[in-house]
C-alpha cells in the first residue's frame with residue numbers, strides 16, 4: 001500500500017505558502033482552442049474532455065512511451081496533440097461537434113478526420129471504445145432533446161453552480177465512470193476560466209484535485225506519497241499494475257494534494273497550474289531538469305518513480 005508522507009506535505013506546503021508562483025490562470029484561448037465568443041466553443045470543450053485520456057503506448061511488460069504526432073508540420077505530445085487535431089476539425093466546421101452529428105458518427109469519420117495527424121490516424125489504444133462512447137454521448141443529448149448549454153444554464157442558476165455542473169455531467173456517457181471525476185473537473189475548469197465564463201463558479205470549495213498521470217508522477221517524485229518496497233520495484237521498471245494498486249496510489253495522491261491545498265492556502269487553480277507547468281521539467285522519457293523546476297528546493301528527487309502503469313479512460 002502507498003503511504004502519504006506527512007513531513008513532506010508540511011514542507012511542500014510551507015514552501016508553496018511563501019514562494020512566488022508563476023500563476024497565469026490559463027484562459028483556454030489561443031490558437032489551440034476556439035476563439036472567444038465563438039458559437040461552438042462549449043461543444044468543442046465537451047468533446048475534447050470526453051477523449052482526454054490514454055496518450056501513451058504500452059507492451060506486454062508495461063509502459064513504452066507517450067504518443068506524439070504532427071499537426072501542420074509541428075510535433076505535439078499527448079493531450080496537446082489531441083487538442084490540435086480537434087481544433088483542425090473545428091476550424092473546418094464546428095458543427096461537427098454537435099451531439100446529433102456525433103450520435104451517428106462513422107468509424108471512418110472519427111478515425112480519419114477527428115483523431116488524425118498530418119500522417120494519418122493517431123494510434124489511440126482503444127479506438128472502438130472511443131467510437132462507442134462518442135455515439136452514446138451524442139445520443140444521450142439527442143434522446144433528451146437537450147444540449148451541453150442546458151447543463152450550463154441549469155448549473156449557473158443553481159446556488160452552487162460547480163456542484164450542480166458536476167452532478168449533471170456525471171450522468172453523461174463518457175463522464176460517468178471515474179470516481180475522482182478528473183475529466184469532469186477539467187471540463188469545469190476550462191468552462192469557468194474561458195473569457196465567456198460559461199460556468200460561473202460561486203462555490204470554489206467544490207473544486208477537487210485533478211489527478212492524472214502527470215500529477216501522480218510528480219507527487220511520487222516529490223515524495224508526497226511513498227510506495228511500499230514491492231511497489232517500488234515494479235514502479236521503477238514501469239511495469240503494469242493492477243486496478244487495486246492504481247486506485248490506492250491515485251486516492252493517496254488526491255488526498256495528499258488536498259492536504260497541500262489546505263495547508264498552503266493555495267487554490268486548486270494555483271496548485272494544478274503549478275504542477276502542470278512542473279511536469280515539463282519532470283517528463284516521462286528524459287532526465288528531469290530540476291534546476292528549472294519550482295519544486296527543486298523541497299523535492300526529494302525520487303526521479304526513477306513513475307506514474308502507475310494502468311489502462312483507464314479516467315486520465
Ligand code: SF4
Pocket residue numbers: 218221222278281282288289290293294295296299300301302303
Ligand atoms: S523536475 Fe526535479 S525537482 Fe521537479 S518534481 Fe521532478 S524531480 Fe522534483
